[in-house]
């Protein structure tokens with residue numbers, strides 16, 4: 001339980017660059033909306049804590065985590081954002097479908113990171129049950145949305161510094 005040793009919301013505030021001039025696209029899956037809504041809340045709150053402006057945080061929903069790749073790709077192609085945060089929650093059911101949704105979404109988002117010029121942040125929670133998801137979406141293990149927001153800011157700063 002790696003997350004048990006590192007709360008998802010714990011980070012060095014001063015290590016995070018100013019986000020006041022950064023533009024973010026957030027793609028949120030509607031599946032398990034009680035979880036993905038909490039992830040979104042954490043991500044937006046954290047982005048704004050570091051200076052991001054409301055008008056620079058674009059939020060679009062997709063039906064499920066398998067559509068996160070398409071939604072993220074559309075944000076990348078739009079040229080309107082400097083990073084994309086993809087938020088989803090896949091909870092294991094009775095069949096192998098869990099494995100295919102998780103691997104499909106993961107492979108798609110990974111492909112975007114390897115082929116496109118802006119970072120796509122992996123905010124997919126993949127759990128065995130709802131309790132594990134709740135623990136990672138504002139529960140005892142923190143909020144994955146917070147982690148994704150910090151990662152997005154740092155990756156935009158990475159790109160900006162490299163391109164100077």
Ligand SMILES: Nc1c(NC[C@H](O)[C@H](O)[C@H](O)CO)[nH]c(=O)[nH]c1=O
Pocket residue numbers: 029031032063064065066067088089090091092101
């Ligand atoms: N079971 C979950 C899904 N399933 C839906 C797929 O993501 C996809 O929308 C569908 O197969 C149509 O393409 N999605 C989640 O995000 N979480 C789940 O637990």
Ligand SMILES: CC(=O)[C@@H](O)COP(=O)(O)O
Pocket residue numbers: 090091092093094095096097098099101
């Ligand atoms: C991850 C899923 O698609 C899963 O929730 C579907 O449940 P089941 O495998 O019981 O059909």
